[in-house]
Amino acid sequence: MNPRVEPLPPEQWDGFLARVVEGTGPYNVFTTLARHPALFQAWIGFGAALLYGTLPARDRELAVLRTAHNRGSAYEWAQHVRLAREAGLAEAEIEAVRGHGHGWGAGDRLVLDVADEMHRSGDVTDETWEALCARYDEPGRIELVMLVAHYDMLAVVLTTLRVPLEDAGTALTGAGDPPDPPAGSS
Numbered sequence: 001m002n003p004r005v006e007p008l009p010p011e012q013w014d015g016f017l018a019r020v021v022e023g024t025g026p027y028n029v030f031t032t033l034a035r036h037p038a039l040f041q042a043w044i045g046f047g048a049a050l051l052y053g054t055l056p057a058r059d060r061e062l063a064v065l066r067t068a069h070n071r072g073s074a075y076e077w078a079q080h081v082r083l084a085r086e087a088g089l090a091e092a093e094i095e096a097v098r099g100h101g102h103g104w105g106a107g108d109r110l111v112l113d114v115a116d117e118m119h120r121s122g123d124v125t126d127e128t129w130e131a132l133c134a135r136y137d138e139p140g141r142i143e144l145v146m147l148v149a150h151y152d153m154l155a156v157v158l159t160t161l162r163v164p165l166e167d168a169g170t171a172l173t174g175a176g177d178p179p180d181p182p183a184g185s186s
Helices: 015-024 028-033 037-051 057-071 074-086 091-096 106-121 126-135 138-161
Strands: none
Touching (some): 015 028, 015 037, 028 074, 037 138, 057 138, 074 091, 074 138, 106 126, 106 138, 126 138
């Protein structure tokens, strides 16, 4: 599928985008969203605050991968497989995020439940909230909810703009196919 908004070519990068790319790589998410410089600059700070927040990296990446799976976002999935590995998730766990049977521990299951419930209803059940209260402090609960909501929003943006996956030489991932959206999902 062709992009609806083409990533900016290097000769059109402003100083801000050039600094971002220097630190991260020329990822299409950045070079596409940078076509709206003011929004891109505001978003990159917010995204970085969530990516490098206070949640354990494992929890963060479980939430992001499950959100990517729920939204069928190949781009988001591809970019976060490497980060999930770095956070200590095994290949079998990464595969299991797609809903393929796995004996998740209670903490992991809670993170996946939050992503699933927010995807289905834009909320979590009172039971799930009570479990969140037992596991995380108040800032942690807020951060997890904002993380899932942010990556859900980003998945919609990436899909709608048709942001292309990077080529094999640029991609963050390595192995791992994009997610199959769950049956009956949007």
